[in-house]
Amino acid sequence: MARCDLCGNDYDKAFKVTLADGSGGTYDSFECAIQALAPTCEHCGCRIIGHGAESDGRFFCCAHCATHAGVEGIDDRA
Template sequence: MARCDVCGNDYDKAFTIEGPRGRGTFDSFECAIHALAPACSHCGCRIVGHGAEHDGRYYCCAHCARESGVQGLDDRA
């Protein structure tokens, strides 16, 4: 069995994810998101979907980007 890097659970169905934000072994997608998903630069929530990026900063939505002074991003066309 493998131990989750976030919660420490020793689980027979643990999995490993490797990507540009790091690598880890997890017992659930919840733990993987907590460890690897970027956080919104405005509200701090974890970005699970596409989100938006501007000048190297990540936002969960166009609203948060606008609240941070970014112009020209829309949630829909």
């Protein structure tokens, strides 16, 4: 069994996530992996699970949050 890096649970179905830069960890659920690895929206603070939006190194969960943070030219629909 392997221990989750986030919650410490020792679980027989734990899995490893390795990012391109070699970082990552071992997790017992996608929930823990998301909490540990997903970026946070600069405006609302939620974890960005999908593609989200990025502008000048700033991450947002959606165009709405990016617009509220002063970013121009990002739309949810083209």
